[in-house]
Amino acid sequence: FTAAMTALALVTSASAAMAQCDEGEMVVKFAHVTNADKHPKGIAASLFAERVNTEMNGKVCVEVYPNSTLYDDDQVLEAMLQGDVQMAAPSLSKFEAFTKVFNIFDLPFMFKNMAAVDAFQNSDTGQAMKGSMERRGLKGLEFWHSGMKQFSAKKPLLMPEDAKGLKFRVQPSDVLVAQMQALGASPQPMAFSEVYGALQTGVVDGQENTWSNSYGQKYYEVQDSITETNHGVLDYLVVTSTDWWESLDPAVAEQLATIMHEVSVERNAAVSDVEMQARQSILDAGGKINELTPEQREAWVTAMKPVWAQFVDGIGQENIDAAQAINA
Numbered sequence: 001f002t003a004a005m006t007a008l009a010l011v012t013s014a015s016a017a018m019a020q021c022d023e024g025e026m027v028v029k030f031a032h033v034t035n036a037d038k039h040p041k042g043i044a045a046s047l048f049a050e051r052v053n054t055e056m057n058g059k060v061c062v063e064v065y066p067n068s069t070l071y072d073d074d075q076v077l078e079a080m081l082q083g084d085v086q087m088a089a090p091s092l093s094k095f096e097a098f099t100k101v102f103n104i105f106d107l108p109f110m111f112k113n114m115a116a117v118d119a120f121q122n123s124d125t126g127q128a129m130k131g132s133m134e135r136r137g138l139k140g141l142e143f144w145h146s147g148m149k150q151f152s153a154k155k156p157l158l159m160p161e162d163a164k165g166l167k168f169r170v171q172p173s174d175v176l177v178a179q180m181q182a183l184g185a186s187p188q189p190m191a192f193s194e195v196y197g198a199l200q201t202g203v204v205d206g207q208e209n210t211w212s213n214s215y216g217q218k219y220y221e222v223q224d225s226i227t228e229t230n231h232g233v234l235d236y237l238v239v240t241s242t243d244w245w246e247s248l249d250p251a252v253a254e255q256l257a258t259i260m261h262e263v264s265v266e267r268n269a270a271v272s273d274v275e276m277q278a279r280q281s282i283l284d285a286g287g288k289i290n291e292l293t294p295e296q297r298e299a300w301v302t303a304m305k306p307v308w309a310q311f312v313d314g315i316g317q318e319n320i321d322a323a324q325a326i327n328a
């Protein structure tokens with residue numbers, strides 16, 4: 001009952017967020033690519049809009065555009081620099097044209113769990129990364145969590161050799177391309193909105209993503225099974241344009257930053273509940289999950305970890321050391 005009420009409240013707030021803007025209010029468009037109510041990012045964006053639209057009513061109005069309805073992630077950052085959209089939260093894999101520091105989050109087996117990711121992002125090293133794109137016009141506001149990634153394919157993947165020769169959709173990241181090449185697979189960078197169709201028609205054979213994305217996009221319908229590898233992390237950076245942010249009345253910017261921070265702390269703390277719910281929903285919908293033995297998982301580590309060496313220069317050895325110290 002409570003879960004249903006929460007879901008209903010979120011759906012209501014998501015649509016209310018689109019309907020509420022009054023004349024004279026500054027409209028802030030927030031574009032993202034996931035669903036609005038069953039996904040860590042969607043829920044956080046809806047909550048941010050709901051709070052701003054209540055607490056800053058008359059001054060600011062946030063409109064959330066979920067499900068790639070306004071922009072795909074490969075267009076949204078350019079649109080932001082043009083002033084056509086004010087906020088977005090692309091995954092950390094999608095900033096490569098602006099900075100290489102976030103490559104650290106794509107390195108396979110860099111973080112053992114989301115607690116380690118959280119601690120790293122909140123360390124001085126992690127916080128400094130938010131400012132890495134300011135000279136390119138993008139300001140990082142907060143990290144948002146999603147979760148660990150799992151592989152799926154048209155056949156069961158139990159050992160790394162099972163991925164050999166298969167085509168995998170990856171996010172547009174050189175690290176993820178190298179990761180699939182290390183497995184002898186063929187990486188195909190592709191927009192999120194196209195993945196289901198590509199799996200269905202056989203343009204690609206497999207993919208990697210979180211439980212919430214595999215559930216939200218129904219990949220289990222068009223894949224043999226998902227293998228619980230927890231081999232990487234999918235997280236987000238809420239970004240805005242530096243020019244736009246600096247043009248705001250300082251009191252407005254401060255209130256937006258405060259609400260954004262509080263929403264981030266609240267939703268990041270709840271993220272594993274959302275991910276585990278999505279995992280269960282996949283099983284309930286008839287999806288199949290393969291669990292690995294420790295020996296099988298070790299074989300994936302051995303196959304993929306050599307990729308780190310290719311990206312040390314762009315990321316910085318000191319950043320990798322800082323992450324590993326936290327991960328210990």
Ligand code: LMR
Nearest residue numbers: 033034091171192209213
């Ligand atoms: C993807 O492209 O797979 C993800 O970055 C989508 C998302 O925003 O979770």
